[in-house]
Amino acid sequence: MATTTETIPAPAPTRRRAERGAATGLRRFVFHLLLTIAAMIMIYPLLWMLSASFKPIDEIFADPGLLPNTWEWSNYAEGWNALPHPFEKYIWNSMVIVAGSIVGNLVSCSMAAYAFARLRFPMRGMLFAVMLGTIMLPIHVVIIPQYILFNNLGWVDTFWPLIVPKLLATDAFFVFLMVQFIRGLPRELDEAASIDGCGYWGTYLRIIMPLCMPALATTAIFTFIWTWNDFYSQLIYLRDVDLQTVPLALRLFMDSTGTTNWGALFAMSIVALGPIFGFFLAGQRYLVRGIATTGIK
Amino acid sequence: MTDNDVAVVRAKRRSPGPPPEPAPPAPAQRPDPAPRKGRGTIKSRERWAALSFMSPWIIGLLAITIGPMVASFYLSFTDYSLGYGEWVGGENYARMLDDPRLANAVKVTAVYTFVSVPLQLAAALLLAIVLDRGLRGMAFYRSVFYLPSLLGGSVAIAIMWRQIFGTEGLVNQLLALLGIEGVGWVSHPDYALGTLIILHVWTFGSPMIIFLAGLRQIPTMYYEAAKVDGAGPMRRFWSVTIPLLTPIIFFNLVLQIINSFQSFTQAFIISSGQGGPADSTMFLTLYLYDQGFTQFDMGYASAIAWLLLAIIAIFTALNFLMSKFWVFYGDND
Numbered sequence: 109m110a111t112t113t114e115t116i117p118a119p120a121p122t123r124r125r126a127e128r129g130a131a132t133g134l135r136r137f138v139f140h141l142l143l144t145i146a147a148m149i150m151i152y153p154l155l156w157m158l159s160a161s162f163k164p165i166d167e168i169f170a171d172p173g174l175l176p177n178t179w180e181w182s183n184y185a186e187g188w189n190a191l192p193h194p195f196e197k198y199i200w201n202s203m204v205i206v207a208g209s210i211v212g213n214l215v216s217c218s219m220a221a222y223a224f225a226r227l228r229f230p231m232r233g234m235l236f237a238v239m240l241g242t243i244m245l246p247i248h249v250v251i252i253p254q255y256i257l258f259n260n261l262g263w264v265d266t267f268w269p270l271i272v273p274k275l276l277a278t279d280a281f282f283v284f285l286m287v288q289f290i291r292g293l294p295r296e297l298d299e300a301a302s303i304d305g306c307g308y309w310g311t312y313l314r315i316i317m318p319l320c321m322p323a324l325a326t327t328a329i330f331t332f333i334w335t336w337n338d339f340y341s342q343l344i345y346l347r348d349v350d351l352q353t354v355p356l357a358l359r360l361f362m363d364s365t366g367t368t369n370w371g372a373l374f375a376m377s378i379v380a381l382g383p384i385f386g387f388f389l390a391g392q393r394y395l396v397r398g399i400a401t402t403g404i405k
Numbered sequence: 406m407t408d409n410d411v412a413v414v415r416a417k418r419r420s421p422g423p424p425p426e427p428a429p430p431a432p433a434q435r436p437d438p439a440p441r442k443g444r445g446t447i448k449s450r451e452r453w454a455a456l457s458f459m460s461p462w463i464i465g466l467l468a469i470t471i472g473p474m475v476a477s478f479y480l481s482f483t484d485y486s487l488g489y490g491e492w493v494g495g496e497n498y499a500r501m502l503d504d505p506r507l508a509n510a511v512k513v514t515a516v517y518t519f520v521s522v523p524l525q526l527a528a529a530l531l532l533a534i535v536l537d538r539g540l541r542g543m544a545f546y547r548s549v550f551y552l553p554s555l556l557g558g559s560v561a562i563a564i565m566w567r568q569i570f571g572t573e574g575l576v577n578q579l580l581a582l583l584g585i586e587g588v589g590w591v592s593h594p595d596y597a598l599g600t601l602i603i604l605h606v607w608t609f610g611s612p613m614i615i616f617l618a619g620l621r622q623i624p625t626m627y628y629e630a631a632k633v634d635g636a637g638p639m640r641r642f643w644s645v646t647i648p649l650l651t652p653i654i655f656f657n658l659v660l661q662i663i664n665s666f667q668s669f670t671q672a673f674i675i676s677s678g679q680g681g682p683a684d685s686t687m688f689l690t691l692y693l694y695d696q697g698f699t700q701f702d703m704g705y706a707s708a709i710a711w712l713l714l715a716i717i718a719i720f721t722a723l724n725f726l727m728s729k730f731w732v733f734y735g736d737n738d
Contacts, residue, residue: 140542151553154565157568168568169573219462224459229456232455235459242466242470246710248714249474250469250474252473252697254469257473275465276461276465333555340670355560362567370568377565381559
């Protein structure tokens, strides 16, 4: 009895497993091969630009390979000083806007999110719907009156038009992100805090904010990347040469001398992409979470 | 603080209309010996707290979003330009009808959107399904495919694209290795838009991540049930994976169409702000910028902005209407 049950089914599974092992092994290899080819195609332009930033100009136009034959380090020095200001000026300007935007988004969006997620007040549902609607509103529809408004305030050619909206939680996407996150926190914590004598502000500051760190990190990283990459509103509000940011400086560089000096232009492009790449490496977990839970790049 | 809140709320409680307007934040000190006990105190306190937490957002909504929206609609009926403007009725909208550059801009934007979005989503879905098989090194591949979508919107990448697809650019160098002589893709009216479409497809990483998250949500028991019923891998893909993924596909479709109608930076950089060659990359957004911030014809530019909004709204609504025929929502939940 025992022997029959042992011996009869035994050969079939092993053979099948062996066949399947070979098949999946081959299939896995093909998958990896195709994926690697696809990944190479995706990443090749970036690697090529990195290598081109070290190439002399004639080599950029002649050699599609990834290793420079002659290393032209001077591209970086040249690009750094090619514009009216040294490049650190533009980096500094971008950083100021980025820092203001991050602080603004973290404070204002988390406050609104706390109210939406935890407090009861009239028309909450309607206001929440309005908030969701503003995520989808194209900036192009409001940019002209905004420009007129900021122009009348004397704020054109200052950083204020780029920072003040963030202090007023106009990046509704992050409000939504944090509402979703706060809703996932157990309400008992709020109640315990309230019994211990915490008011709404105390609960917000001492209970909700510390627990929201992952959502806050996601917000900070996305704000960094979006603001660092932002071109449209900086193009509109910053015309003064002293206030140019990294994207504006690159554009200026390209339109003035860039097409004759690709090496230096690429070098500065690499400098511009560097911080994003750094955040990508350091904060990937938060980025993926942010996208996966809310669905916006 | 709480005493203050109560005092202010008490003062305001009788004002009509549930959401009090964004009054300036509570005055720091207002000594008011109002008795603290009374009906509705906790409720009012909560409302007042909500108002104070919401006040930045409410001010932003009114001053930065809704106010400008209303103003933009009004401006579209004027010939406003740099501080001066008069009511011109529907003239701006009439002017649109025989503005060949505008018609071209609508066409260019539409071609860009309706070619690049399906290609981008197809690539995203394909790679998501491949990566979902749990291969070793999947996290690495995911990162590599995702990276371009983080960088894709930047000026630096647009500059890179301009060189890659230039007359002596990387693409033509590679084509030369195959013995093919390329053209200046970016400077050729027939191909310039194509390079922008490729750039958009290149950034398929973020919808891919959303697809991956969606695939994880599909309960394995469906696959097991299908297997028991004798469904092969293809059958399981078409009858389990795809139907259960349709809400995600729909979500990505809506989002990407809305986004791509608003594309600006890449076309601006690649065409040096001109929308050229021969207006072949003149997106609606570029035309709006040209009219509003180069010609300072802000009335007409506002009308273009509302045309853009209307187009986006119509296609989003169409999307939702059509979703009834192909999007599958499970009956649980």
